[in-house]
Amino acid sequence: MTTVEELHKRFLEYPLVSTDSRKIEADCIFFALKGPNFDGNTFAREALEKGAAFVVIDNPDYHWEGKTLLVKDVLTALQELARYHRHYCNARVIALTGSNGKTTTKELIYSVLSGKYRTIATKGNLNNHIGVPLTLLSIQADTEFAIIEMGANHQKEIAFLSNIAEPDFGYITNFGKAHLEGFGGVEGVIKGKSELYDFLTANNKHAFLNADDPIQVEKLSGYVRKIGFSQTDPQYFNIRFLRADPFVWLEIEDTVIKTQLIGEYNFSNCCVALLIGKYFNVPLESMKEGIENYVPENNRSQVLHHKHFKIIMDAYNANPSSMKVALEQFGKMKEDPKIAFLGDMFELGEDAEREHQQIAELAASLNLEEVFLVGENFYRTQTELQKFPSFDSLSSHLKTSPLSSGTLLIKGSRGMALERLLEVL
Structure with a gap:
């Protein structure tokens, strides 16, 4: 069996991963994942013929001498490799979840941090048990920040993803009426999304919070390593909502920022991006530019x-x-x-x-x-x-x-x- 250390050594030689045999790039490592209607092992030879350097398989029947890497379970191997690589690199990991606004918030944080730091972020909404590992594997030697979006529709999913990404920082956008069927009602949503804060507090990591959200305040009550924003509470970083007509205008340290985001509900998404930028010493003018230049796409407002x-x-x-x-x-x-x-x-x-x-x-x-x-x-x-x-x-x-x-x-x-x-x- 191939160990995670051996797998990572190969990955450093060929740092390109594919999970779709239809989209093989030259010198990639193809992970032969299984799905409800397919077995990736059966595409091992096809992936190699298309130019893959190696194929990770969990069925020895598809062994190809010198070209396949046998593991117990391909999905588990992908997740363990991602966690191993995350610690091999020096990037600080910021995890993000919530019922609404995850992707917009992720893009805003990326827009602010990338003004000063070499930053990568989840592409699109690759935020599940496969997408999170793939994002972690896109961290390079010079990456300073990795923003990892985490999605879930059942209990324990955020806990599972947190144990893969092992974030240094985290933020929950909100607790809303999303995936009620899977979570078992609103209380289940709160419990499920809060698994990110549970991980952070259990591991003495930093939590960002909206201090005007009573649920977040309660979840982090008594926890010391929290960094928050608020419109009114002076113990936190203050950002003022000005108007949404329909685009959001806000004020930070006597500087007015006019966003290209519609709706007052996007105010808190901007706030946490500014809070994180402030915490990591991004200049105010750079943050303003990052927020004002962000334009939503992909049918999101x-x-x-x-x-x-x-x-x-x-x-x-x-x-x-x-x-x-x-x-x-x-x-x-x-x-x-x-x-x-x-x-x-x-x-x-x-x-x-x-x-x-x-x-x-x-x-x-x-x-x-x-x-x-x-x-x-x-x-x-x-x-x-x-x-x-x-x-x-x-x-x-x-x-x-x-x-x-x-x-x-x-x-x-x-x-x-x-x-x-x-x-x-």
């Missing part, structure tokens, strides 16, 4: 101009917490007319009916010209709003009754893929 429409495209994902704040912010906007397209929120289990009904009632109470509800859950709500059981039925309606202009909010869970509305509009 993007502002688009499409034909005669101004569009707030927030269709990457949704849960009751993020849907509520997005709607409330949209309702405050002075644009006219305002039209909302809201897609089903997934993974809510027995809470699905109640949560969709509450969102429908909130949407109906706001000053919106029109609201279109899309998906089976929204279709079952008791409401006078326009509702459609599927995207196709909504699309058919819009083709026969097209919209002429307006400001649109488009938000729904990933599975709804509401960005398809751009084609329909």
